[in-house]
Amino acid sequence: MRLFVAIDIDDNIRSRIARFLDGVREFAPDVRWVRPESLHVTLKFIGEKSDDETATVKRALATIAADSFELGFRGYGFFPGARAPRVFWLGSEGGSKLTSLAATVDETLAQLGIPKEEHTFNAHLTLARGGGGSGSRRRNGGGRDHSFQRLQEKLAALAAPEFGTMTAREFFLYQSKLSPSGSKYTKLARFGLRSEAK
Numbered sequence: 001m002r003l004f005v006a007i008d009i010d011d012n013i014r015s016r017i018a019r020f021l022d023g024v025r026e027f028a029p030d031v032r033w034v035r036p037e038s039l040h041v042t043l044k045f046i047g048e049k050s051d052d053e054t055a056t057v058k059r060a061l062a063t064i065a066a067d068s069f070e071l072g073f074r075g076y077g078f079f080p081g082a083r084a085p086r087v088f089w090l091g092s093e094g095g096s097k098l099t100s101l102a103a104t105v106d107e108t109l110a111q112l113g114i115p116k117e118e119h120t121f122n123a124h125l126t127l128a129r130g131g132g133g134s135g136s137r138r139r140n141g142g143g144r145d146h147s148f149q150r151l152q153e154k155l156a157a158l159a160a161p162e163f164g165t166m167t168a169r170e171f172f173l174y175q176s177k178l179s180p181s182g183s184k185y186t187k188l189a190r191f192g193l194r195s196e197a198k
Contacts, residue, residue, distance in 0.1 A: 006041055009041070032128060032130075033127065039127075041094075041124070043102045057173060072165040074163060076127075077089055082152065089124040173188045
């Protein structure tokens with residue numbers, strides 16, 4: 001099964017993002033928009049694993065001891081950049097505790113032979129993917145993809161959106177199932193974060 005580790009987001013933040021998406025989706029009709037119920041902050045993509053390997057991953061993740069933290073959602077951007085956008089994302093800010101949690105997950109899973117991340121952790125929520133997905137070359141020889149152009153022009157005229165702050169108290173191991181209508185995510189295991197002592 002296809003696995004990843006992520007933090008789920010609170011329903012009130014999800015609702016605000018859904019309203020934002022309803023207001024901007026028409027400006028990029030040709031991209032693949034993520035369903036609001038699927039939004040999450042990815043800590044680590046694992047990939048395909050057998051049932052036995054999945055059980056081992058669960059046991060390893062259960063050993064992680066980390067503190068809960070505040071996680072805010074505001075602003076937006078494009079990967080790999082605004083000049084040649086392929087992914088539209090929403091910013092998430094969790095400070096050093098979020099970065100540390102992602103690093104700990106990466107280190108813990110590396111001990112199982114799962115390759116470590118090559119890129120610096122960049123917390124975000126993926127909202128939409130342009131033609132071909134986040135990493136593929138475009139079929140027209142690598143020229144600029146204009147799928148996001150109208151959306152970029154519209155967003156430039158608006159104030160940076162704010163979606164609120166939540167307390168991240170847990171993270172999850174998810175299974176991802178690909179389908180023609182988009183990926184479906186199922187939570188396989190929950191891992192709690194320690195409450196901060198007052």
